[in-house]
Amino acid sequence: MSRTYISRHPLDDLLPLEPGIRAVDHLDIPRVVAIVSVMAMDGEEASVAAGLAASGDASARFSGPGEWLAVSQPQTAESLHRNLSLLLAETAYIVDQSDGRVVFRLSGPNVRRILAKGIATDLHPAIFETGTSVNVLCGHISVNLARTGENEFELIVMRSFAVALFDDLKVMGREFDLSAGFSVRG
């Protein structure tokens, strides 16, 4: 595929190119993630949910009734869009959001205490189980929050809010010496 525009990450000027010293609580920022929004057609909500769950190559993040963000790291945005369009043809509307969203991956033993400073949802491990995802307010910014591991959460935010959310997360994590950097995985 040919790129006409230069692709820049909104945090390019705020993070070092080389990974620095990593603290136990770390904010990992992947540079490229494929994200598409999936919106079920009327009456197709259950079949789209089942189709998304069955497709192993993308993780579905709940954002509202019949609406999800499908997220995939190994795939390119084009292949994710194409695969889901084939899988969910005639049942859902699929739109690429990859350039419009930024993913933050927060992990470490204090991750819930960090998030609790901005998010008013119960994040107790028994309540917010691995795989759960919701749209939620973090401070003044609306994000999609997902629990992706034992002590790992992902926040997906609109690109234009990425710098503000990054600043907020740094302040929220300062007490725990939160480190931040671009993902080494790309």
Add this chain to the structure above:
Amino acid sequence: MASLIHCPHCGVRPKEEFSIRGDASLVRPDPEASDEAWNDYVHIRSNPRGRYREHWQHVAGCRRWLVVERDTFTHEVFSVTDAAAATVAREAGR
């Protein structure tokens, strides 16, 4: 102000995640209705002390419109339903 709202789609959330439109019990008049009927519908609002049905939108969450039934005096929330479901229920009850 009721501070915790149980969104049927997202769970318990703080009121800051919502935007409030107002009275949910109003019924849109017929297009041919009198100017007075339309004036009442558009501008005239009661300000009850007690039980009240309002439209709340969960803007920072699922973005759905909800019908919140609450007490303006005690702040108690009686019910929260999706506005689409509430309309279906109301029309079925006619």
